[in-house]
Amino acid sequence: MSSLTSTARALALGVALALVGCASAPPRDDTVFLQHQPRSILVLPPLDHTLEPAACYGALATVTRPLAELGYYVFPVAVVDAMMRQNGLPTSAEMQAVPLAKLNEIFGADAVLYLSVEDWGTSYQVLTAGTTVTLAARLIDTETGLDLWHQSVTVQKASGNGGGGLGGLLVNALATQLSSAVYDPTPEVAREAAHRLFLDPRGGLLRGPLHPEFGQDRK
Amino acid sequence: MEAHRRPVNAALVALALVPLTACSSPRSLYRWGAYEDSVHELTANPDAVDVGRELERMLEVVRASRDYGSPVPPGVHAHVGYLYSLQGDLDSARAAFLSEKELYPESTAFVDGVLARMGAQPKAEGGQP
Numbered sequence: 025m026s027s028l029t030s031t032a033r034a035l036a037l038g039v040a041l042a043l044v045g046c047a048s049a050p051p052r053d054d055t056v057f058l059q060h061q062p063r064s065i066l067v068l069p070p071l072d073h074t075l076e077p078a079a080c081y082g083a084l085a086t087v088t089r090p091l092a093e094l095g096y097y098v099f100p101v102a103v104v105d106a107m108m109r110q111n112g113l114p115t116s117a118e119m120q121a122v123p124l125a126k127l128n129e130i131f132g133a134d135a136v137l138y139l140s141v142e143d144w145g146t147s148y149q150v151l152t153a154g155t156t157v158t159l160a161a162r163l164i165d166t167e168t169g170l171d172l173w174h175q176s177v178t179v180q181k182a183s184g185n186g187g188g189g190l191g192g193l194l195v196n197a198l199a200t201q202l203s204s205a206v207y208d209p210t211p212e213v214a215r216e217a218a219h220r221l222f223l224d225p226r227g228g229l230l231r232g233p234l235h236p237e238f239g240q241d242r243k
Numbered sequence: 244m245e246a247h248r249r250p251v252n253a254a255l256v257a258l259a260l261v262p263l264t265a266c267s268s269p270r271s272l273y274r275w276g277a278y279e280d281s282v283h284e285l286t287a288n289p290d291a292v293d294v295g296r297e298l299e300r301m302l303e304v305v306r307a308s309r310d311y312g313s314p315v316p317p318g319v320h321a322h323v324g325y326l327y328s329l330q331g332d333l334d335s336a337r338a339a340f341l342s343e344k345e346l347y348p349e350s351t352a353f354v355d356g357v358l359a360r361m362g363a364q365p366k367a368e369g370g371q372p
Contacts, residue, residue, distance in 0.1 A: 063349055064349035064350070069286070078287070081283060081286040081287040082283065082287070084282070084283075084286055085279045085280070085282045085283035085286070086279065088278070088279070088282065088316075088317070088318060089273075089275055089278075089279060089316075092272070092273060092316055092317045092318075093271060093272055093273065095272070096317075097317045097347050097349035097350065098317045098318055099317075099318060099321075099350065099353060100317075100318030100319075100321040100322045100325070100343075101282055101286070101318065102281070102282045102285040102286050102322055102325070103318070103321050103322060103324075103325045103357075105285075105286045106285065106286075106289065106325065107357075109289070129352075130352075130353065130356055131352060131353045132349075132350075132351065132352025132353060133353075134349075234272075234317075235272065236272075
């Protein structure tokens with residue numbers, strides 16, 4: 025009985041701490057965003073700050089779905105990418121350097137999402153292996169160039185933690201390395217990162233006009 | 244515009260009828276099928292795309308949305324239109340881009356630009372937008 029009570033106390037304390045943690049977070053300021061509430065978003069291929077060739081287009085494929093599910097019109101990212109390549113812009117850095125006025129003329133998007141991939145893939149350390157994806161995003165108002173929202177998120181997924189002491193860990197890291205040759209967890213981790221980037225209740229993006237509950241998540 | 248948003252309106256009505264369940268469960272607005280995979284295929288390996296296969300699985304996304312009574316996701320019709328243009332089927336490409344504009348008027352400037360450029364291309368060559 026007494027151990028149950030102390031567990032209950034610990035739980036209650038945990039809940040109290042969690043509440044304090046929530047309350048002490050700085051309140052988000054959506055003033056600029058709401059003044060320029062976008063309806064349509066042009067997503068440009070991400071800058072790749074990793075050494076992984078798969079990062080740019082691996083990340084690009086993950087962002088349309090959460091953005092559209094939030095209630096935004098998202099331009100067809102593969103078509104946009106192809107159009108820009110055909111018009112002499114072979115890299116995401118060149119695409120992201122196109123002036124807003126020009127993007128506005130061609131696409132008529134309310135806002136442009138500039139992404140970068142900061143981490144991508146699985147790293148093998150002595151004792152363990154982990155897959156990390158870090159995405160950073162800035163949403164810019166096409167008319168004014170104002171920063172409507174920005175956020176970055178890291179999702180890390182450890183693998184090969186089956187226990188068994190130091191030897192077990194070493195074996196696990198090796199086993200993960202071998203199995204990852206068949207199964208790459210990075211796309212799944214990237215999807216999770218994109219999901220959290222936009223849908224995080226505190227730092228995420230407010231719902232857009234195409235969502236049936238548009239406007240109900242404002243403070 | 245209202246007429247083209249019927250599925251969304253239906254979702255609104257459904258939400259109004261069951262506000263409590265709607266709040267507690269994250270609802271999907273769309274059925275995405277293979278769209279993310281297809282985007283990845285087209286962007287990561289643009290020179291080695293099996294256009295027929297991509298078209299097939301993207302038309303399945305359109306079918307599934309209609310079967311399920313949910314709107315075709317943003318960008319999907321345009322993605323299909325682009326695939327048709329890669330095949331040289333410009334009539335189907337135009338029709339798909341027009342569906343994008345009809346369902347999502349937000350795409351009007353973009354689609355009009357694509358259609359204008361397609362119109363300027365000789366049909367026999369099967370150009371790209």
